Structure formats: structure tokens, C-alpha cells
Amino acid sequence: MVKGHLAELERHVVLDDGSSKGDEGQVALRLLANLVRADSDVKLSASSRTLERLTTMVLETRNRELAKFATRATILGAATQVTIQVFEASRGYLPRERQALTHV
Amino acid sequence: MLAARVAALVEFARYAPEAFEDLSDIVLERLMRRVVYVSIVVCFFFLSLVLPRNPFKDETLEDEEEEWYEDTANIPPLVWAKIGTLKLLRHRCLNAALRASRDIPNGDHTLDTAMEEKEKAEKMVGPVIKMLQALMVHDGAISENVKEEYVPLLHWTCLCVDMGW
Numbered sequence: 001m002v003k004g005h006l007a008e009l010e011r012h013v014v015l016d017d018g019s020s021k022g023d024e025g026q027v028a029l030r031l032l033a034n035l036v037r038a039d040s041d042v043k044l045s046a047s048s049r050t051l052e053r054l055t056t057m058v059l060e061t062r063n064r065e066l067a068k069f070a071t072r073a074t075i076l077g078a079a080t081q082v083t084i085q086v087f088e089a090s091r092g093y094l095p096r097e098r099q100a101l102t103h104v
Numbered sequence: 105m106l107a108a109r110v111a112a113l114v115e116f117a118r119y120a121p122e123a124f125e126d127l128s129d130i131v132l133e134r135l136m137r138r139v140v141y142v143s144i145v146v147c148f149f150f151l152s153l154v155l156p157r158n159p160f161k162d163e164t165l166e167d168e169e170e171e172w173y174e175d176t177a178n179i180p181p182l183v184w185a186k187i188g189t190l191k192l193l194r195h196r197c198l199n200a201a202l203r204a205s206r207d208i209p210n211g212d213h214t215l216d217t218a219m220e221e222k223e224k225a226e227k228m229v230g231p232v233i234k235m236l237q238a239l240m241v242h243d244g245a246i247s248e249n250v251k252e253e254y255v256p257l258l259h260w261t262c263l264c265v266d267m268g269w
Binding site: 037061063066067068070075076083084088 | 105107108109111112114115116119120123124127181184
């Protein structure tokens with residue numbers, strides 16, 4: 001059941017372009033982050049679209065809450081290697097590093 | 105963007121302490137220099153040049169005004185960044201304390217390693233406690249020499265207390 005919810009939340013996060021009414025994407029991201037926090041066995045799907053979207057949020061958003069929950073979802077839901085790469089990029093936000101991240 | 109970056113770093117310090125510790129020196133040095141030691145008075149001075157003033161506001165009443173932001177949306181990004189930095193330091197200290205307090209005979213966790221972890225934790229926590237104490241003593245300012253006359257600066261200290269510090 002959790003997997004079904006997870007997939008649905010990931011879909012909302014990926015599809016949200018920030019223009020949706022009622023901040024659906026933000027709510028989905030918050031739920032996603034807290035879902036992976038609540039259960040350590042729950043991991044994000046290996047979908048590159050999800051990871052790319054989360055990484056973009058971590059590195060490029062100006063919204064504090066978005067950055068917070070996207071980072072949390074990435075750390076707790078993705079592989080350790082991804083987390084380390086995002087962290088290293090987040091220190092400097094260099095375009096070259098950002099480019100490399102899209103190929104994670 | 106500063107507040108968002110700090111918020112992301114807080115999450116790394118909290119949930120990925122090993123990854124964070126590898127580069128924490130550089131990150132913390134930057135945060136201290138660019139966030140904690142930056143006076144909000146300076147920030148507000150520049151903002152006041154840009155933002156329109158309320159012509160009906162009575163300047164003499166400033167001291168009697170409520171010292172809290174009614175809406176969190178009005179809190180400046182620098183204040184959020186400062187709060188975030190304090191949170192980051194708190195998580196770092198807690199993680200260090202946790203590592204130091206692990207059971208000693210636990211697989212490859214030898215007595216020497218435990219002592220090293222304890223010393224490391226003490227080195228890490230000491231300065232943070234001193235800094236927090238200074239913030240409380242100097243009404244939100246990092247030291248006595250920093251002039252923090254502007255009232256909202258007090259808020260971020262109060263906010264930290266309110267948020268469970």
C-alpha cells in the first residue's frame with residue numbers, strides 16, 4: 001500500500017511545475033519526505049525523473065520549505081551516493097556540477 | 105536563495121551527518137562569515153533604501169511596538185538563514201554527542217575510537233554552547249561589539265527559543 005502512495009506522491013512531485021493551484025506539488029513533496037522519514041524501509045523509485053526533479057529543487061529553488069523537504073526526501077529516500085553528490089553540488093551550486101547531477 | 109540553501113544544509117547535517125562532516129569545516133566557515141556575523145542592521149539599512157516608508161508611522165512609537173513578527177512571511181531571509189545556521193549547529197552537536205555516547209564494546213568500535221569521538225564531540229560542542237550563550241547574553245547579537253539595535257534582530261533569538269531551543 002505504501003508503494004502505491006509513494007508512486008502517486010512521486011508523480012505529483014514530478015508533474016508539479018509550481019503553477020498548480022493549491023500547492024499540490026508542495027504538499028506531495030512534504031508527504032513524500034515525511035513518508036520516507038517515518039519508515040526507513042521505504043525508498044524512492046529509481047526513476048531518474050524523480051531524482052532529477054528533487055535535485056533541481058534542492059539546488060535551484062528559492063523557497064525555503066521546498067529546499068528543506070526536497071533535501072530530506074533525497075537523503076532519506078535515495079541512495080547514499082546520490083545524497084553525497086547533491087551535497088557536494090549544493091555547497092557551490094556550480095553549473096558544471098549541476099550538469100553532472102542530471103546524469104545521476 | 106540564502107535561506108533555501110541553509111535549509112538544505114540543515115537537512116544534510118541532520119540526516120546525512122557523515123557526508124556533511126567531510127566538508128563541514130568549509131561550510132561552517134562560510135556560514136559563520138556570511139550569515140551569523142552579518143549584522144541585520146546593515147541588511148535593514150539597505151532594505152530601507154529600497155522599500156517605501158510608511159508616512160503615517162510615528163517614529164517615537166517604535167520602542168513601544170510589539171517585538172514579534174505577526175506573519176512568518178515577513179521575516180527576512182537573513183533571519184531565516186541565521187535560524188537555520190543555529191539549527192545546523194544543533195544537529196551537528198547532537199550527532200557528535202550521539203556518536204560519542206555509543207556503547208564502547210560494539211564490534212569494531214574500540215575504546216580508543218570511543219575516546220576520540222568523545223574528544224571530538226567536546227571540541228565541537230564547546231564553541232557552539234559559548235555562541236548560544238553569547239546570543240542570549242547580548243540580546244541576539246553574537247558579541248558585545250556588534251551593534252544590534254534594530255528590534256527584529258531580537259526576534260530570531262526569541263524565535264529559536266520558541267522553536268524548542
